[in-house]
Amino acid sequence: MSMVVSPMLTGELSLVEPGKRILKSTILTMNLDDGMQIRYTDAKRMGQIYYLESDRLDEITRVADQGPDVLDAPLNLPDFRAALKRYRGEVKGVLTRGQLVAGIGNAYADEVLWEAGIFPFRKVTRLSGEEVMRLHEATYRVPTDAATKLQEIFGADHPRKERKFLSVHGKSGSDCPKCGSVISSVKSRQRDTNFCRSCQPGTMFE
Template sequence: MRISRAAVTIPIVVRASKEQFAEALDGATFAEVRRQGKYLLFPFQSGAVMVVHPMLTGRFQYCDPAEKRRAKTAFVLALDSGMELRYFDQRLMGKVYLARNEGDLSAVAPRWTEMGPDAMSPQLTEDLFVQRLRRYRGQVKNVLTKEQCVAGIGNAYADEVLWEAGVHPYRKLTELSDAALGGLYRAMRAVMEWAIPIVAGGMEADGLPDDHYRDHLRVHRKGGEPCPRCGSRVSEITAGQRITNFCRKCQAQ
């Protein structure tokens, strides 16, 4: 698919000038889109790469050009198919970067070279996962959400992974055995393999909604509700604008 015209509509989101954006993408043909951690990579046959970090509220809209633009639409790609690909971000938290080629990613995307392996990468074996976590001494949830350790696990899915593994989110890594960390690795893979088709199926039907797109999660944002595993009340702790949910009975490890 080819881009016939690229336009920036909210410059604060796109870390390139309107002229640079248009020059790089006008006439560009998409290669295979992929994900790296929390980033979406849009490579083009020219070698250029558009990198999108959507954060919490970034969304894409594939639609007819006649359809009314959503509020906070940051850029619009007019496609040779006659459709448009739009990116909107209600809180304007996300960022869009342009690289001349994949080797230039570290120069345009902050801390790109510091990013750990993707949580679902085939190269991230259980042994490597344990080794990477052993570099840190903090609470297990904090480490699990560090992009430098493992890329792609945010606050919500960290709660789910820890619940699946039966590990308390505030347990220090130094208190956990290698066997427990191996169980955490298997829980991470199981949660992702379970959640991805659920989210993908919803997107195919209606696109990713502005809210309720995490209703399938078992404990995150379920404070006060029964634990799906044991029936005990799910605890909720808020610290630094981040909510942590867990079951005190199931996650005693």
């Protein structure tokens, strides 16, 4: 049997001692042979937990459709370009869907697109060859640099939700680190998107 946890936005697994206070957001507790516990918490209850036979994992849609992890060996530019051609939606939605690459959520999609200088609501079919090249580079470099930075600051046991060091996400009203313009915020599909209108020019309707 196998267990698959899809934590979504607020789900989190923690290794704790049995005596530690159980939070209201605790969904599942698993007792280990060494006396420790693994607890799954999810404040917004958006995640999913699957427990099924190991040979049925491909029946889980999010697992079967998931792309390669963004922190693994990156796709080369030709393969990335070919994979991107399968999609027709907005570039931020393509990044966060997890099918092109897995592991980029709302916050890091903002960071990737700001680094690449691409308007978040741009259709992927409208991206130029140069923009695809910049997107490819930023897609892998931004999460890798962030993981390295978090480990340098906090060590291996770093807080998963640390966002203070990000450049644009959650920084609405602040100055853009590149050009000094004000960081904008647009709420779309129940999530905030932060970007610089000067560094990432574009319109909502194309």
